[in-house]
Amino acid sequence: MKVLIADDHGIVRSGLRMLLERQTDIEVVGEASDGAEARDMAIRDRPDLAILDVKMPKLTGLQATREIRAQAPDVSILILSMYDDERYLFEALKAGASGYVLKAQADSDLIDAVRAVERGEPFLTPEAQRALIQDVLGEGSHREDELTPREQEVVKLVAEAHTNREIAEILHLSEKTVENHRSNAMKKLGMRDRVELVRYAIRKGLIEP
Amino acid sequence: MKVLIADDHGIVRSGLRMLLERQTDIEVVGEASDGAEARDMAIRDRPDLAILDVKMPKLTGLQATREIRAQAPDVSILILSMYDDERYLFEALKAGASGYVLKAQADSDLIDAVRAVERGEPFLTPEAQRALIQDVLGEGSHREDELTPREQEVVKLVAEAHTNREIAEILHLSEKTVENHRSNAMKKLGMRDRVELVRYAIRKGLIEP
């Protein structure tokens, strides 16, 4: 089985190569250090599988996935995410990836994923499966990831370190209304205080760190 | 040569292990998935070398370095940074690390670094050496780290949305002491609440958004 590795960290690439080549039937046929290189190599060399890091220069793993799937549909793709959450899971599947593995997980998960892809099956870790099920089931609860415009405004101002009173003045509202918007936003997002809201706001690009 | 590996990503740990154990005289005697575990294992098992990722839960690699150097000075330390810059280089050296290697670099650099540390020599990649020289030449002003190690620990935990009480439990301190560290940190940084500390912590790379 011919595998292509793409990650912008040389040391990590070498580590992955060692890890994979301990399996006698897996051969790492190439290493790419950015998304564009990964795409070009995948399309030119047609490996059985390309393992792509999400975060890479030039093209992200997801962008590379789309282009590889379009031009070399026989190349399967496994996304490797360094982030300890599933925020790219859906996008990865939509882009055409066969599997999604977090770097935080055990090496055996990666091998399992490669084996699954080899058999033509998709591979999701239990965490990823749970996230996916939650998403399908949860029209009511977790699906409401989206805040209303007003809630977003309030969250943004909270994350900019304004007090409720200041926000009330800025938006010409009562302090109580501000509290309600903040509280509703936190409830929707499953958060417990403004500190968590700050990190959410930064992740969402509502404010700069 | 007995080596301890610490990185919060299981797959990366396994990769590093494979990479290192290709050298016949290197034996990986332990893996830690966070900074506190790394510190405990280093102090208990006394490996010849501990390879620590900068960004880890509970304690950063730098915080772990300080504690290991204090309690087990015979354990050499190599800092592995995932960031493509040298922003932690000086702090790492000050904390007592023998070497600083970026994950973006080739695997041979890591092996070279291990060999250098084995001979009792410090190891810096050419990029790191250049940054160091620049700093010595450029001299003085901006090298004020501002926060003490303890203050940084507290700030990190605050930014991870822990309450003062939780932080006190995690660090085995009284709530009052935690308040003092937080308050002193905020005063030094000219900040007015924990929300601003979160953004500071993210900018400084103490936590991920």
Add this chain to the structure above:
DNA sequence: ACTTGACTAGGGGCTAGCCCCTAGTCCTTC
């Protein structure tokens, strides 16, 4: 017409956060 959801506002209560202060033990440095 009726329901639903966003937006608004308030009452009332508890606690965490933030501030001021003092004070002790270790250090290192001068």
Add this chain to the structure above:
DNA sequence: GAAGGACTAGGGGCTAGCCCCTAGTCAAGT
């Protein structure tokens, strides 16, 4: 051995934050 800084801990006080609840208006969809 004195001085300064880091780290520890506590007293006492005020307020902002967070929670529960109700309740109104308005626009949009069924």
